[in-house]
Amino acid sequence: xxxxxxxxxxxxxxxxQALRRQRRCAETGCAAHMQVDGRAVINFASNDYLGLASHPxxxxxxxxxxxxxxxxxxxxxxxGGHSRAHALLEDQLAAFAGGFIDKPRALYFCxxxxxxxxxxxxxxxxxxxxxxQTATLFSDALNHASLIDGARLARANVQIxxxxxxxxxxxxxxxxxxxxxxxxxxxxxxxxxxxxxLHELLALAEKYGAWLVVDDAHGFGVLGSxxxxxxxxxxxxxxQLIYIATLGKAAGVAGAFVIAHDTVIExxxxxxxxxxxxxxxxxxxxxxxxxxxxxxxxxxxQTRRQQLQQRITQTRALLQQTPWRALDSVxxxxxxxxxxxxPTLACAAQLAAQGLWVPAIxxxxxxxxxxxxxxxxxxxxxxxxLEQLSxxxxxxEI
Ligand code: PMP
Numbered sequence: 001x002x003x004x005x006x007x008x009x010x011x012x013x014x015x016x017q018a019l020r021r022q023r024r025c026a027e028t029g030c031a032a033h034m035q036v037d038g039r040a041v042i043n044f045a046s047n048d049y050l051g052l053a054s055h056p057x058x059x060x061x062x063x064x065x066x067x068x069x070x071x072x073x074x075x076x077x078x079x080g081g082h083s084r085a086h087a088l089l090e091d092q093l094a095a096f097a098g099g100f101i102d103k104p105r106a107l108y109f110c111x112x113x114x115x116x117x118x119x120x121x122x123x124x125x126x127x128x129x130x131x132x133q134t135a136t137l138f139s140d141a142l143n144h145a146s147l148i149d150g151a152r153l154a155r156a157n158v159q160i161x162x163x164x165x166x167x168x169x170x171x172x173x174x175x176x177x178x179x180x181x182x183x184x185x186x187x188x189x190x191x192x193x194x195x196x197x198l199h200e201l202l203a204l205a206e207k208y209g210a211w212l213v214v215d216d217a218h219g220f221g222v223l224g225s226x227x228x229x230x231x232x233x234x235x236x237x238x239x240q241l242i243y244i245a246t247l248g249k250a251a252g253v254a255g256a257f258v259i260a261h262d263t264v265i266e267x268x269x270x271x272x273x274x275x276x277x278x279x280x281x282x283x284x285x286x287x288x289x290x291x292x293x294x295x296x297x298x299x300x301x302q303t304r305r306q307q308l309q310q311r312i313t314q315t316r317a318l319l320q321q322t323p324w325r326a327l328d329s330v331x332x333x334x335x336x337x338x339x340x341x342x343p344t345l346a347c348a349a350q351l352a353a354q355g356l357w358v359p360a361i362x363x364x365x366x367x368x369x370x371x372x373x374x375x376x377x378x379x380x381x382x383x384x385x386l387e388q389l390s391x392x393x394x395x396x397e398i
Contacts (some may be wrong), residue, residue, distance in 0.1 A: 018341035019362055029054035030252075032380035041357040042374045042385045049332045050296070050304045051278040051380030053250030057295060058288050061255075065287030073280035075313070081280030085287040090257070094294050097220065098259045100231045100241050105265040108289075109274075110281045112217050112246035112256035118272035119244060119258050120150030123211060136179035138169055138197065138210070142189050145365075145377055147215055151184070153274075163189075166200040173208040182208035187230035188218040191366050191374065193329030195219075198234045205240050213242045220307060221250025222332060238363050251292040255281050270359040275300055304379040307330055311377045311386060318390035319375075334375040335361075336393070343369035344398040354392050 014020040025057045027035035030046050030053040044228065052058060065085060075081035091108040098104025111117040124135035135156040139147060151158045161169040173181065184197045184207050198214065205212035216229045224232030227250070231243055239261055246256040258268060268275060296302055315334050320328035325337040338344040341362045348360035351373075362371045375389070 010090040012204065016088070016346045022375035024357070029059075032382075032385065034379045036357060039355065041203050041352075041355050042388065044356065044358045044377070044381075044383070044389065046253055046376060047218065048378055049218075049250040049308055049376075050227075050252065051378045052250070052292055052295060052304075055252060055292075055295065056251060058291055059235075061291035062284055062288040065284030066282075069283035069285070071282055073268065073282055075107075075280065076276060076278060077280045078276055079176065080207070081287070083280070083283035085283035085290070086280065089286040089290045092290055093355065096226075096293055096297060097228045097232070097243065097245070099228065100237050100243065100306055101239055101259070101261055103262045103287070104259050105262040106259045107265050107268055108286060109258070110214070110278060111254070111255045112244065112248065113149075114278065114392065115244050115246070115256040115258055116144070116146040116215060116276040117153050118150075118268060118274040119213060119242060120147065120156075120182065120184065121153040121274070122268050122272035123213070123242070123264075124156040125153035126180065134178050136174060136176050136178045136279065137181060137182045137184055140164065140185045140189075142192060143184060143186055144190055144217065147184050147186070147213075150307040156182070157370055163274060164194070164197050164206060164300055166197055169201075170204055173204060173210065176208070181208060182213055183210050184213045186218075187214050187216040188223070188331055188333070190218055190333065191335060191372070192327055193331045193333030193335055194327070195230065195331070198230065198236060202236055202238055202241065205305060210240055211240055212238070213244065215257050216243060216245040217256075218333065219248075220245035221296045221301075223306065227301055227305060230245050247289045247292065251258065251289060251296065253289040253292050254285050255289055294364040302386070307347055311379070311381050311383075314383060314386050315377060319393075320388060324394045334377065336373045336375060336397070338371055339369055340375065346398045347393075347396050348373060348398070350396050351389070351392050354388075356389055358389070 013126040024036050030048050034043050073081035087109050090108050093106035094104045108394055137151045137156040137158050139160050159172045202212050219230035221227045223230050244258050248254045259361050327335045344360040351358050358373045358375055361374045
């Protein structure tokens with residue numbers, strides 16, 4: 001069959017460019033030390049920054065949730081699938097992370113990917129009621145794929161500004177004629193580990209009457225007061241802010257949420273297709289996410305954030321000694337730029353042979369020539385884990 005041959009040829013091209021991705025298979029729960037493909041590894045590949053994904057209290061909460069609510073939700077949120085567990089979680093999220101706005105309300109989604117698709121498409125949609133009035137969406141060049149796909153679903157005009165370049169963004173904003181404008185950014189960029197210039201972005205949003213949509217997938221739980229996220233860390237407050245974060249990373253569970261003014265959330269419930277036309281996540285997962293929020297806000301959460309900070313400081317010092325360029329990241333994402341695909345892959349394979357699981361990130365996730373090792377840190381890594389990684393990097397032959 002010709003279509004199969006075409007696919008097979010494309011896969012061979014991926015192999016030739018060292019771009020084929022392989023899944024590895026975890027035999028135990030996600031943790032800093034775990035079993036993968038039948039062997040013990042130190043895991044630098046997960047986004048489980050606080051080490052909560054296998055926390056006994058969350059395992060217990062999930063089991064308790066399943067006992068109370070069963071396994072499946074049974075339907076979409078608007079047709080029978082919404083449960084008390086979802087509702088309680090939303091109230092808890094708005095109270096915990098909604099300090100950036102008056103009348104905060106939260107909406108829980110199955111995944112962050114869907115939350116981003118939903119938010120961008122629904123926010124842009126009022127503009128479509130008139131053929132002349134379209135929305136313009138201003139997107140940082142390094143935004144996550146789910147924001148890029150959300151912009152596509154929104155069918156808005158999309159203007160991409162160079163990474164974190166607020167001067168270039170202002171030039172675009174000042175020339176923009178559409179009444180509806182959305183500035184869209186990751187708070188903490190997932191492949192570089194740097195923070196968006198949120199003060200400046202909000203000032204521009206206010207000056208030009210735009211929404212500022214912030215995807216804090218990697219900051220929520222880690223940054224800000226009690227882990228309330230990057231808006232809290234920056235001390236921002238504005239009715240123009242729309243906050244999105246996932247519960248599958250530092251929170252260690254699954255799902256995601258949007259917090260915005262009550263009216264915005266009501267609009268999402270009425271119009272966001274990725275919210276409306278999918279089965280609600282299992283209530284037990286929402287119940288476990290509630291337990292995770294309590295942990296994040298507790299003194300244990302605080303201790304875990306301090307431990308993570310120590311590992312970040314240690315890693316930054318160790319990476320300076322390698323022959324490659326360590327990006328200047330003050331977060332749990334520590335990228336080491338190797339450049340070409342094949343040596344990046346070879347280095348990751350050498351580390352893997354020593355039980356160190358560090359993913360090689362290649363195009364299209366990052367720009368060609370900027371392939372890297374993405375070292376992702378957890379509060380549960382020990383100082384010795386980092387020393388072992390550093391020694392292996394220094395001994396690497398690529
Ligand atoms: N935004 C960013 C910045 C992300 O890194 C991710 C996950 N890789 C997502 C959104 C999607 O979140 P989720 O995994 O919950 O779908």
